[in-house]
Amino acid sequence: MSSYDVIVIGGGPGGYLAAELVAGAGKRTLLVEKEQLGGTCLNVGCIPTKSLLHSAKLYKHTTSSAAHGVTAEGASYDWPAMQSWKDGAVKTLVTGVAAMERRLGVDVVHASASLVGPGQVAIGSDIHDTEHVIIATGSAPVMPAIPGAAGNPRVVDSTGILRLVEVPERLVIIGGGVIGVEFAGLFSMLGTTTTVIELLPEILPFADADVAAAVREGMPQVDFQLGCRVLSIDEDKVAYERADGTGGTIPADVVLVAVGRRPLLEGWGATESGLDFSPAGVRVDDRMRTNLPQVWAVGDVTGRVLLAHAAYRMAEVAAANILEPHRAAADGQVMRWDTVPWAVYGEPEAAGVGLTEGQARSRGLNVVTASVPGYMSGRFVAEQGVSTPGLAKVVADRDSGRLLGFQLVGPYASEYVWGAAVALESEFTVADLRQVVVPHPTVAELVREATWALKF
């Protein structure tokens, strides 16, 4: 059979970028993807949701800008047209990925593949030899066993909700993580009566509670039911109860189950090949090496950080270590998990990077924090007024002055958080960041304001 230098299993962000990087350096590279190139992110994740969220924001602007002097009669949205724009964006980007693989000489095969062992990948009945294998099979939505969910046409996951033929009047979302909050924003901006039921006492559990609360306060049109366990879905009614035994039922035309995603560990030889993995993902070190020689894993399948940009970085690290194993570590080509940012889209946006206050305290650090409200930014006031929730929170080490983390809520947070990632990568102190000049007026100035608000 054909023989490759690198075979990549899975064509999402981690897989396609890894293939591009090693092929661009001259490696004979095969990329195997059983569905569409682009994976979850491009096809049923980041890109479609941001496209639809943008339309929803435009609709909100059309209907809610009277205070800014802008009004419209007969504002309406056209869900099929929104879908059509979204489909166009997805198609453009997927086509772009295919073109890039072709340009860099990556062989792309649409098929299922299986890791046989180091240096061997099966596609159908053929065994391909390869020097390296990169596992990038991604993740899938978790579907918990809720009584009444299975077979109920009203119940969808994050893929199914993108295929709705019409906007529901009543939506219940089970799970207040990133996906739940983004879809709550999307549909509530379109006028859907939206409820989020979250098991934990607060949404977005990876953020500090004060930060998550600001996001929630920024979405007053959504009914958040916190600390609630879903008991069952009975036709169009979602029953839940609180720890104290109280509870209720909420009617829903659509129920989105968004309780998390799990690494995709079945169907590609994980067990048979002797790979070290657990339900949490394929075990990797900070160079993306698995326990098997020259078998690497990147992206969601590692279970480390299930975000497309983390997958990109893992792909870069794996590629650098494949291409220049002796130089890679010295060149910084290792994963630095603490500088991977996160973002939640909608109105408001939220983003963060580094340690939360909770994480920093649990590591035993001598923590100092400051939080400034959105209205400390002139642009925030000019665009949002003073009563819109928003904040920038900074966490630092009181002993060393080192910056540890940032969390942001408000417009543009997803776009300006990367500057905080640069500051963390640079191992900046509070004094260093205070000296950085940030354009005025921007909402990004809140980060700088937060560092000035820190009291040592």
Next chain:
Amino acid sequence: MSSYDVIVIGGGPGGYLAAELVAGAGKRTLLVEKEQLGGTCLNVGCIPTKSLLHSAKLYKHTTSSAAHGVTAEGASYDWPAMQSWKDGAVKTLVTGVAAMERRLGVDVVHASASLVGPGQVAIGSDIHDTEHVIIATGSAPVMPAIPGAAGNPRVVDSTGILRLVEVPERLVIIGGGVIGVEFAGLFSMLGTTTTVIELLPEILPFADADVAAAVREGMPQVDFQLGCRVLSIDEDKVAYERADGTGGTIPADVVLVAVGRRPLLEGWGATESGLDFSPAGVRVDDRMRTNLPQVWAVGDVTGRVLLAHAAYRMAEVAAANILEPHRAAADGQVMRWDTVPWAVYGEPEAAGVGLTEGQARSRGLNVVTASVPGYMSGRFVAEQGVSTPGLAKVVADRDSGRLLGFQLVGPYASEYVWGAAVALESEFTVADLRQVVVPHPTVAELVREATWALKF
């Protein structure tokens, strides 16, 4: 008379922040402002323009979102309501400055002040003693002697255009700098027939021409007349000619003259006190010291970088050097002019920091550049499509790999440019920035893409 540690002349961003910082450290501080606290920026500059631009963007969203599935009939804007929101934002922020001065114990006097010499400031007929004086008198629009301009009620500057009682049908803007481009964006989005006449061959002369051209292409509704000298304004007609002798006249209900701003050097004792200044501004070193002992100057009056955020930083540097003269330099409390970003607001936005390609070449550096189009960003495609102009351009030193500068055109540019400023402050190489993880999907990813596109 009363005696102070620090007297600040001028209550704009440079002056009020300097006063806050020295007063916060215990200095007896007097801030003298003859008009409103907040200066040009808060009252007739950054804040009112961004407020009105936001309204104009909302109006554009209301009328131009059909491709995104959002339509409205009877869309309209209400100029007085836009003005009213703007006035509210200005009032909030000016009130906030006043409250902050009060909280920190700054004495504020609304009066004209004059520098008598080191340690002496006159207010009316009173002479006040002080250890330090900080000059922060700002700048004013330049009004060139165009025949027919003086006394013509149609001719306004950047302050006058904010006071228009109605939106003009036809607007001619003389000058394609930041102010000209922002007002062109504002009024053209509201439907005004807008022409910009620029003397130079390209708008935004502080940017590379390819970057400025992308901004221009992003505003197809504006008629840009480049390389044109304005000859006269005859009632409602602006006459211009090109270097080749061709030219024409353009009818206008309003003519905005926006050819630049000049440091305000009159009326506060600059000449009488023996201060070293030229028409370009008060001469300062990188600690904001003038030639006179313990007399400092910050902000636009220095003529260095006429931007509010530069004034803030100059205020911090001056304050640090007043408070801790022996430590300040070691603590980095000097102006680093090359890391001050700029931003142009509207649709599209533009921003930059560091050296342009032209500047880097004129310094004799061995320059390498890369520019990536907006559609390399998934969010850009999801929100703007592929044909909207946009780019990220990076300039680096081929010999050292050091990053030198960034220029950005497209949505959110003003918000995400600060990350590039952090990278420059950190003296990042290209390899360093390639390793920073930027959230996906964001337009900010273009910066990272541009560094990956650099060919060494």
